[in-house]
Amino acid sequence: MNFQHNIFEKYDVQIPRYTSYPTVPHWKNNPNTKEWITHLNNSFSTYPDWSMYLHIPFCETLCTFCGCTNIITKNHGKEFAYIDLLINELDMYLEKIPNMALSNLTHIHLGGGSPTFLSPENTRNLLDKLTKKIKINFNNFKGSVEVDPRRCKTEHLEVYSSFGFNRLSLGVQDFSPLVQKIINRHQTYKQTEKVFNTGRNLGFSSINLDLIYGLPLQTIESMTDTITKTLILNPERIALYSYAKVPWIKPQQKLFSDADLPQGIEKSKLYDVARNLLMKAGYKDIGMDHFALPSDELAIAQKNNSLFRNFMGYVESKSSILLGLGMSSISDCGNAFHQNHKTLQTYTDSVSQNQIPTLKGHILSRDDLAHREKIIKLITQFEIMLDSGAEVEDAKDYLKDMISDGLVLISNQKLEVTNEGRPFLRNVCSLFDYYYRNTKGTTNLYSKSI
Numbered sequence: 264m265n266f267q268h269n270i271f272e273k274y275d276v277q278i279p280r281y282t283s284y285p286t287v288p289h290w291k292n293n294p295n296t297k298e299w300i301t302h303l304n305n306s307f308s309t310y311p312d313w314s315m316y317l318h319i320p321f322c323e324t325l326c327t328f329c330g331c332t333n334i335i336t337k338n339h340g341k342e343f344a345y346i347d348l349l350i351n352e353l354d355m356y357l358e359k360i361p362n363m364a365l366s367n368l369t370h371i372h373l374g375g376g377s378p379t380f381l382s383p384e385n386t387r388n389l390l391d392k393l394t395k396k397i398k399i400n401f402n403n404f405k406g407s408v409e410v411d412p413r414r415c416k417t418e419h420l421e422v423y424s425s426f427g428f429n430r431l432s433l434g435v436q437d438f439s440p441l442v443q444k445i446i447n448r449h450q451t452y453k454q455t456e457k458v459f460n461t462g463r464n465l466g467f468s469s470i471n472l473d474l475i476y477g478l479p480l481q482t483i484e485s486m487t488d489t490i491t492k493t494l495i496l497n498p499e500r501i502a503l504y505s506y507a508k509v510p511w512i513k514p515q516q517k518l519f520s521d522a523d524l525p526q527g528i529e530k531s532k533l534y535d536v537a538r539n540l541l542m543k544a545g546y547k548d549i550g551m552d553h554f555a556l557p558s559d560e561l562a563i564a565q566k567n568n569s570l571f572r573n574f575m576g577y578v579e580s581k582s583s584i585l586l587g588l589g590m591s592s593i594s595d596c597g598n599a600f601h602q603n604h605k606t607l608q609t610y611t612d613s614v615s616q617n618q619i620p621t622l623k624g625h626i627l628s629r630d631d632l633a634h635r636e637k638i639i640k641l642i643t644q645f646e647i648m649l650d651s652g653a654e655v656e657d658a659k660d661y662l663k664d665m666i667s668d669g670l671v672l673i674s675n676q677k678l679e680v681t682n683e684g685r686p687f688l689r690n691v692c693s694l695f696d697y698y699y700r701n702t703k704g705t706t707n708l709y710s711k712s713i
Contacts, residue, residue: 270668271531274687275713279699280551281642281692282574283593283600284635288709289698290600290625299601299624300359303584306596307362310583314370316575317349317389318589320607321380323414326448327515328436328478330507332591332605333376342385345589345607348614350392352588355619357396367400370582371428372575373408380411383418390426401427405579409434409473412458413450420458424465431462432471432502438492439485442478445519452492459496469499469559476533477506479523486533490540499559502576503537504552505713534686534713550642551688553577570643577643591622598632600625634695641692646679661694686713 279286294302307313320334321341334341357363371393381389406428410419412435420431435455436448443449455472462470472493476486493501506524525533538548546554547562553576555561564570564579571581574593587594587603590610594601601624604610613620627635640647649655658678665671670684671691680691693699 270670271713272527273664273668274670274690275530275711276690277709277711278689278693279696279709281638281689281696282572282576283595284638284696285625285627285631285698286696286709287593287602289702290623292626292628294599294601294624294626296619296621298626299599299621300619302599302626303356303586303594303596303601304360304362306584306598307360307366310366310597312367312369312582313363313584313586314372314573314575314578314582315368315393316585316587316592316594317371317373317378318375318587318592318603319345319373319378319380320376320590321345322375322377322411323380324447325515326436326446327518328446328448328475328506329515331376334607339380339382342381344611346381346385346389346392348611349389349588350396351614351617352620353393353396355614355617356586359619364396364398366398366584367403368397369400369403370405370578371407374575375409377411377414377434378408379415379419383416383422386419387422387425390422394426399427405430407432407575410458412455413448415458417461420462420465420467424467429467430469430471431458431467432473432500433458433498434473435489435493436473436475437478437481437485438489439481441480442485445479445523456496459498470496471500471502472496472498473502473504474537475504475506476537477508477525477530479519481525481533483532483536486536487540490537494540494544499556500561501541501546501554502552503534503541503554505534505711508711531713538686548685549577550645550685565643568644572639572642590620598627600627630697634697637695638692641678641680641695642688645685645688646677649673649676649678651676658694661700662691665691 322333322335323337325335404427407430408423408428409432412433433455438452541554547557549555549561549565560579561577569580571578573582573585583597585595590607591605592603602622603620604613604622610620637647649658655676659673662671670681670687672679672681
């Protein structure tokens with residue numbers, strides 16, 4: 264696929280990433296803690312399985328491109344108190360939701376920040392305490408963790424492996440020393456290769472590499488080199504993210520200027536080169552930002568129409584309950600969202616006072632649920648059957664430019680995203696996002712789509 268510059272520029276607009284619907288800027292029907300627990304209790308009474316997300320916010324150094332919620336510190340003494348907070352938060356939920364201890368935990372994902380900020384000993388301590396309090400069916404268990412190859416020790420991976428974890432996600436972004444210097448992330452290929460091979464030898468069956476295009480000082484040559492080195496490792500999955508420029512949220516992104524950033528046709532060529540190399544190597548385009556080998560469970564799930572997307576990204580099947588623990592973590596129980604306090608002090612104060620650390624959330628309306636289902640179907644299957652009449656006409660009008668540009672097809676009631684249109688999937692999904700459509704043109708809410 265080769266982008267036409269005018270097409271790329273036309274649709275590279277600020278638009279949601281759709282890890283949820285409604286998206287966080289449009290959460291309005293905030294549940295208080297009591298309402299959230301009621302919704303969560305109802306879900307645990309209905310669904311036998313659930314997933315857990317643990318947010319470890321700490322990083323030793325600041326990557327200047329980063330948009331994550333993190334705390335920069337070299338003080339590893341903070342680990343001990345934070346682990347206690349996570350366990351105390353879990354205990355509060357177990358006390359308030361009787362069916363939680365009886366339901367099967369099928370997936371744990373540790374993200375950050377950097378989970379490998381924790382020492383191997385404290386990692387074992389955390390997982391040991393967690394797994395003793397909940398029910399896990401290890402015949403159907405998936406454990407995944409984001410690791411920083413600069414800080415990850417063999418002992419870290421040995422601990423995760425001993426608790427049944429089988430998936431790794433390695434933060435890379437770019438292998439170019441020049442790019443790494445300007446984004447303050449110095450990481451050699453050898454460091455990444457060592458952690459990758461150690462994970463493989465320990466039996467991790469699915470390994471992902473995170474890459475970013477659109478970073479400062481990237482060139483066609485550096486992107487080609489990064490993808491080539493990635494393909495030598497042959498990971499099962501690759502996340503190829505567009506650099507999310509949000510300096511109004513993350514001031515450190517102001518440390519480099521627009522002149523440093525590839526934009527317009529330069530940025531489109533970076534994506535074009537990367538995507539073509541991945542597809543030529545046999546990777547399947549899973550959807551927004553993600554590629555997987557045909558043998559990987561994500562690609563198989565997409566083929567079987569069981570693929571789902573939540574706050575953790577793409578998963579192989581629908582998770583009706585995702586409980587997030589830790590500072591800023593987001594939870595989803597199907598018809599309600601909940602986010603924890605986003606600063607360590609407010610999170611600590613709440614949990615220390617035996618209170619669920621509620622910052623905000625959203626109770627989904629009937630319309631929210633219907634639109635969410637359609638967005639997820641588009642994200643995972645690239646096509647959807649429209650309701651008759653008004654919805655078909657609305658789609659033809661709203662997406663008329665994308666139809667004209669060959670990115671979308673509408674035949675009778677079927678809407679299909681073409682192969683050329685897949686990089687613009689977020690734009691197509693906005694058809695069903697009436698919050699976005701009502702505020703379209705508002706700046707500084709989202710990163711750009713491509």
